[in-house]
Amino acid sequence: MNTKLKLLSSLIIASSVLAGCGSEPDSSAPDIIIDIDVPDSGGGDGGGDGGGDDLPEITNTDLPIIEDFGASDTQGFFTADYKALASDAEDGEDNFYFSMAGVFMEDGSVDTEGSNWITADPDQKMRLGDARFTLAQTVSPLAGDVEVPRKDTTPGEGIDEGLSWGELDLTRDYKISFCVVARPDTASSSDFQIYVDNNTTGEANSIHGGGNVGSRIFNVPVNTLVPGERVEINIPGNTTLQEGGELVGSKPELIGTENSFIAMRVSSGGWTVFDDLVIEYQDDVGNNPQPDCSTKDSNYKLVNPATGGDDNNAPEPEIEGIPFGGLPFTVDLSSDADTLFGENDEAEFLSISTDRADPFYKVTSGSSRITVENGALSLNNARFTIGDKGTPSAEGVEPSGDMDFSVPYRIRMTVTDFTSADPADPGKFQVYIDNNTTSSGNSIHGGDSKFSELTPDEITLPYELELEPEFGTANSFIQIRADSRVGNLTLENITFEYLDGAPGSDAEWTPSTLNMAGESDIAPSGELTENEAFSATLTATGGNMSSSNHNLFFAHQMVEMSDFMFTAQITNVEGADVAAGNAYRFGIMIMENLDPVADFADLPGWADAGFYVDGDPAELIGSRAQMKPSGSRSRSNIDELEVGDYVRIEIYDDGDDKRVKRYYSKDGIDFIQANSTSDFAATPDSDTWYVGLYAAPGENNVTVEFDNISIEEIVE
Structure with a gap:
């Protein structure tokens, strides 16, 4: 049983994202870097100050953008010959569409195992899978001093001023739409995602941050897309997968700048074929008619023109991270720096608990000056974080960490070498809490975030550093820094542990027998034979959950949150041998x-x-239901749900309504949405809830085991 999960936190989990985004580092077309001197920001790390005065001028590409993917071939689509950036109109050498993954090898040739191509049928289309690309992204010093400024560089050095580096003016209400032609027929943990001003796979890595008003404006499982229908994404406004269809998202605010760009991605393991992409202003809708999506052929063979391969021999997804499992833990220094920081494409790495593509350890400066060998980590003029999701730290901004420091904790490490580059000017070894910058004030904790600072003359080697901060959050992280005056700093045995047990370890579930409406042939009854914060086992019989009865055994606790998610793994079910039907769940x-x-x-x-x-022989069938404002019950199957899977209920304020979603997952990391609806009896005024485990199995006398239970607040 897992006793390391958080019970209450303020973690943002909008949807889980997989890794696999191809292997190429850049496009086959060369990037053009405009040589601009960007002032040093201070703090020993260099880089720009985020100001716009010294940046190259951007020429916007006018909307609407209407793309039918009629390039000569896949490689040609990602060239300036097909479509060039307006900012480079004179030379015409920089490509409007830039492949971040899934098309090219390092030498610029087409990857024979790539997953992103222009289809070979007469009406060409885009096949996107295990891949991602951007539209209208320029090359800018704001990305920082990196090899590939158009990949994995946001928010870059424009974060302080809210600057992006694209050619789209998205300061007016806009709409993105496209025809879905084909997608997998079976359930998939892969998602189709669209981002604004974000060339990474992490939602919060943008000037817009994460959450419902963040950079990821579209995120749905690929198998929920509807072939022959047009996806419509209104920003601000609603998102549907077909005309008049159920809402799958709603953005209350405009997300964009006068210099924005778009990124499109299908995560590992899935694919989508789409066509007739339109990006237009909402006040121009109706002036850009497109072919009828229902006429699009979805039965052609999905052939990669470069290889002849199709989805029947798609490449295996890339190595994914091993999700962080909570405290206690010790940093594994048994490999090398590339493996530790998730840069080794052939080795597993520790990842953020909710995103296998997001490394748990991140270099914030000086990657070339960090080495890991022989069980020790050495650095100089460099810094890195442990457990940070990457949202830039600032005063008053909640941290985006993966470690729960809401109860007493301890950090320990051994310093085995510590020298200054110039003994007359001692270097500093610093440990920050919830701060990924070099300024101690850039944290919710203010100047206290720089919790420890040592110089070589203050310690005797080997030195056992032991820290017990008396502050932290449910979403914390740390940063370790050796400033520019350090000659070398070597650390071993970096360990994190709780002093008084895991957060929420004293929580238990209150069992109740509820007869709230109607009657039951067999009165509900039950007991808890295991009653822990993160795991529980209930045995129950009787009850009735039909369209006119609500009687059940319910082991619960009360939470005071308006927007939250409740997750549990159903690890085992026994005694379910009578086909009682869906009124007994x-x-x-x-x-x-x-x-x-x-x-x-x-x-x-x-x-x-x-x-x-249900059935003969009796079998378990996944189910979801909710109370509607009309006073009736809505219920449907979750056909893919199996014993051993995780289930999740998510509710949040959605304008004047409360939205409820149900998810399932095979591993507790990658969650697949089963539904999303605001046809729900609760309202935004509902901020007190009873959350728990229930059974109303009728004639069955079931024993249900739950594990990995968590209740997490959703914070925008």
Whole structure:
């Protein structure tokens, strides 16, 4: 059983993202770097100050952009000959579409195992899978001093001023739409994603940050796309997968700048074929008609023109990270720096707990001056973070870390070598809490974030550094820095541990028998034979969860949050041998209150996800249901759900409504959305909830084991 998960946190998990984004570092077309001197920002790290006065002028590409993918071939699509940046109109050498992954090898040739291509059928289309590319992204010093400024460089050095480096003016309400032609027929953990001003795979790595008003404006499992229909994404506004279809997203605010760019991605393991992409202003909608999506052929062979390969012999996804499992842990220094920081394409690495593509350790400056060998890490004029998701730290900004420091904790490490480049001017070894910059004030903790600072003459080697900060959050991280005056700093045995047990370890579930509406042939009853914060086992019988009854055994706790998600792994089910039908279910549930009502229609907002028993022989079938504002119940199957899977209920304020979503996952990291609806009895005023594990199995006497339970607040 996992006793290291967080019970209450302010973690943002919008959707889980996989790694696999191809292997090429840049496009086959050369980048053009305009030689601009950018002032040093101080702090020993160099780099720009984010100001715009010394930056090259950007010429915008006018909207609408209408793309039918009619390039001569895949390689040709990503060249300036097909479409050039307006900012380079005179020379015409810089490409408007830039492949970040999935097309090219390091030498600029087409990757024979790539996953992104222009289809070979007469009406050419884009096939995007395990790959990503940008539209209208220029080359800019704001990206920093890096080899490939158009890949993995946001937010770069424009974060302080809110600057991006694209050619699209997205300061007016806009709309992105495209025809879906083909996609996988089976369930997939892969997502189709669209970002604004973000050339990475991390949602928060942008001047717009993360959350419902963040850089990722579209994120749906590829298998939920509807062939023959047009996806419509309005910013601000609603997102649908087909005309008049159910909302799959809603953005309340405009996301963009006068110099924005777009990134499109399909994560590892999936693919999508789409056509007739349109980016237009909302007040221009109707003036840019496109072919009928229903006429698009979705039955052609999906052939890679470079290789003849298709989706039946697609390449294996890249190495993914091993998700962080919580404290206690010791930094593994048994390999090398590339492996530690997730830069070795052939070796597993430790990743952020909710994103296998996001390394747990990140270099924030001086990667060439950090080495790992013989179980020790050495650095000079460099710094790196442990457990940070990458959101730039600033005063008053909540940290984006993966470690829960909300209860007493300890950090330990051994200093085995520490010298100054010039003994007359001692170097400093610093440890920061929730701060990934060099200024101690850039943190929610203010100047206290620089928690430890040592010079060589203050210690005797080997030195055992032991820190017990009395502050932190549920989403914390640390940064280790050797400033520019350090000759060498070598660390070993970097360890994190709690002093008084894991967060939430004292929480338990309160068992109740509820008869809230209607009657049951068999009265509900049950007991908890295991009752821990992160795991529980219930045995129950009776009850009824039909369209007119709400009677159940419910082990719960109360939380005071308006926007949150509730997750649990259903690890084992026994005693489910009577095909009782979907009125007799068990799993996880949320409810506004536990008060009995005279009529079913008066029930408060509730939503569940789990199983019922049906068929001959009896089998478990995934299920989800919720109370509607009309006073009736809505229920549907989750056909892909199996014992051993994780289930999640997510609710959040969506304008004047409360939205509820259900997800399932095979591994607790990559969650697949089962539904999303605002047809839910709760309202944004609902901020007190009873969250728990339930069973109303009727004739069955079931024992259900739950593990990896978490309740997490959603914070924009």
